[in-house]
Amino acid sequence: MADQLSTVFAALADPTRRDLVARLTVADATVGELAAPYDMTVQAVSKHLKVLEDAGLVTKGRRAQTRPVHLEAEVFDLMTAWIERYRRQAEERYQRLDVVLAELNESEIEKEAAS
Amino acid sequence: MADQLSTVFAALADPTRRDLVARLTVADATVGELAAPYDMTVQAVSKHLKVLEDAGLVTKGRRAQTRPVHLEAEVFDLMTAWIERYRRQAEERYQRLDVVLAELNESEIEKEAAS
DNA sequence: CGTTTATTCAACCGATCGGTTGAAAAGGAA
DNA sequence: TTCCTTTTCAACCGATCGGTTGAATAAACG
Numbered sequence: 001m002a003d004q005l006s007t008v009f010a011a012l013a014d015p016t017r018r019d020l021v022a023r024l025t026v027a028d029a030t031v032g033e034l035a036a037p038y039d040m041t042v043q044a045v046s047k048h049l050k051v052l053e054d055a056g057l058v059t060k061g062r063r064a065q066t067r068p069v070h071l072e073a074e075v076f077d078l079m080t081a082w083i084e085r086y087r088r089q090a091e092e093r094y095q096r097l098d099v100v101l102a103e104l105n106e107s108e109i110e111k112e113a114a115s
Numbered sequence: 116m117a118d119q120l121s122t123v124f125a126a127l128a129d130p131t132r133r134d135l136v137a138r139l140t141v142a143d144a145t146v147g148e149l150a151a152p153y154d155m156t157v158q159a160v161s162k163h164l165k166v167l168e169d170a171g172l173v174t175k176g177r178r179a180q181t182r183p184v185h186l187e188a189e190v191f192d193l194m195t196a197w198i199e200r201y202r203r204q205a206e207e208r209y210q211r212l213d214v215v216l217a218e219l220n221e222s223e224i225e226k227e228a229a230s
Numbered sequence: 231c232g233t234t235t236a237t238t239c240a241a242c243c244g245a246t247c248g249g250t251t252g253a254a255a256a257g258g259a260a
Numbered sequence: 261t262t263c264c265t266t267t268t269c270a271a272c273c274g275a276t277c278g279g280t281t282g283a284a285t286a287a288a289c290g
Contacts (some may be wrong), residue, residue: 040250047268088189155278180235243279256265260264
């Protein structure tokens, strides 16, 4: 299978799945309950939940015939870690750029002073 | 087109595109330079860069025949905002659950004390 | 000018995606 | 047991995806 970061990003690339995640932050819910609001079959929602489950974003319990779905929010950390790592790296680069520009400016000033 | 969050998540769901973003945090680079390390045609990389561009993660300049690619790190904020919003919501929910469990525990203790 | 270099456009291909319908499985309830 | 409810499995469909090859574009260089 693909790496987890890829499956997590891919899982959240779909608006229906993001909405499912959003609703699961409020409370656990069964597949049927989760499917109700959408204009699609319960099978389609079941598939979406499987994608979220494969990404590790969600787990399913078992109570009677029903499968209560539970959000596993720790996986968010994986994405946050990736995003923040490269954001920080990009910011550091811009800071270095600022230094370079400042130095350029200084030597410009020196040239000005020398002329 | 799809909403920006969807396109950004989808763009980063591909490992090659994540690697491109990672490399662009170090320095701007031309399409050819970016394509060199991968075992795929330059056209394929050009397509990947177009996906990143459509997601707003990258812009292309124009210098001679070459198109220097530049990372636009601000779009990261969009994802971070979404992730953090629901992470916080999930955490609050668990805190509420903790309160409920604590209250249950207290009444258990009261029962114990009463017996 | 014609040539070379860098990039994109267009068409194609197999695989995956998001949805459907229909059947199967598994657990209560009568 | 039989029936009903919940969920999943399987097959199918059109659309998109990630890659290819080949041609078009655009700017520098001889």
